[in-house]
Amino acid sequence: MNENEKQLIIKFFELKAKQLICKVWLAINQKPGYTNDEVGLMMKVLEVQHKLEDVEAEMFELLKANETFFMNADLQELANQQEFKVSFDKQKEYSKELLGYETTIEDLLERYSKR
Numbered sequence: 001m002n003e004n005e006k007q008l009i010i011k012f013f014e015l016k017a018k019q020l021i022c023k024v025w026l027a028i029n030q031k032p033g034y035t036n037d038e039v040g041l042m043m044k045v046l047e048v049q050h051k052l053e054d055v056e057a058e059m060f061e062l063l064k065a066n067e068t069f070f071m072n073a074d075l076q077e078l079a080n081q082q083e084f085k086v087s088f089d090k091q092k093e094y095s096k097e098l099l100g101y102e103t104t105i106e107d108l109l110e111r112y113s114k115r
Contacts, residue, residue, distance in 0.1 A: 008066055009073070009084050015059040017086040017105065018094050022052035024108040025099055028115060044100075051098050 026048055034042040063070055078084050086094075092102040 005069060006083075008062070008069060009078055011062060012059070012070070012075075013079065013084050013086055014090065014094075015055055015062065017091055018055045018098060019052065019059065020105050021091065021095050021098055021103075021108065022048050022055060024105065024112055026052070028108065028112050048099065055098075 026045065029041060029048075030045050031038070031041075088104050091104045095101065095103045095108075
């Protein structure tokens with residue numbers, strides 16, 4: 001695997017981490033309706049939904065531009081390799097960018113399971 005291919009895989013898993021951060025946060029916080037007291041939460045949900053759409057559009061473009069490579073890659077095997085894992089520090093950086101505070105996917109999943 002050459003350096004360009006490694007960078008594609010890293011970018012893909014970084015986008016997947018961003019996507020998961022948004023989706024789990026939305027699963028925790030999104031509601032069918034909001035009270036007057038929850039207008040701020042509703043605005044945050046809409047903001048995170050918009051950011052999720054941006055992340056998914058970027059992922060789509062990455063996959064479309066490199067379709068042959070990704071169709072032939074064993075992403076499950078690559079996900080298990082340490083060099084392609086998204087670190088907790090990166091997850092905190094992404095969550096700060098997407099949600100406005102630092103957290104990890106693991107923390108979000110734990111919060112979701114306690115709902």
